[in-house]
Amino acid sequence: MYTTSWCPDCHVTKRALEARGIPFEEINIEENEGAAEIVMGINGGRRSVPTLVYGEVAHSLSGFRPQKLDAFLAEAGL
Numbered sequence: 001m002y003t004t005s006w007c008p009d010c011h012v013t014k015r016a017l018e019a020r021g022i023p024f025e026e027i028n029i030e031e032n033e034g035a036a037e038i039v040m041g042i043n044g045g046r047r048s049v050p051t052l053v054y055g056e057v058a059h060s061l062s063g064f065r066p067q068k069l070d071a072f073l074a075e076a077g078l
Contacts, residue, residue, distance in 0.1 A: 001013065001014070001017070001024045001025065001026050001027065001050050001051070001052050001053075002027050002028075002029050002035055002038065002039045002049055002050060002051040002052075002053070003026055003027065003028055003029070003049050003050050004028060004029060004030050004049050005028060005030070007049050007050065009049070009050055009061060009062055009063065009064040010049055010050040012064045013050045013052070013061050013064055013069065014026070014050075016064075016066065016069055017069075020073075022073070022078060024052075029047065029049060039051050042058045042060070043060050046060075048060040048062045049062060050062070050064075052072050054072075054076035054078065055076065057072065057075050057076040059071070059072045059075075
C-alpha cells in the first residue's frame with residue numbers, strides 16, 4: 001500500500017485492512033525513492049494515495065469508501 005503520513009484516506013484504509021485481518025506493507029511515497037513514480041505510473045500521472053497493489057491488480061483508494069476497498073479485494077482475490 002502506497003501512502004503518505006498525512007493522508008486521511010490512507011489512515012482509514014489501513015484501519016479497514018487491519019480490521020479485516022489483511023496484512024499489508026506500507027510504502028510512504030515521500031520517504032521511499034521511486035515510490036511516487038510507481039504511484040504516478042499506476043494513476044495516470046497523479047500522486048494518488050492510498051494506492052493498493054496486489055500482484056497485477058492496482059487501484060487508488062483516494063476518496064475512500066468501503067465499496068472501493070471491497071472492489072479492490074474482490075479483484076485481487078482476497
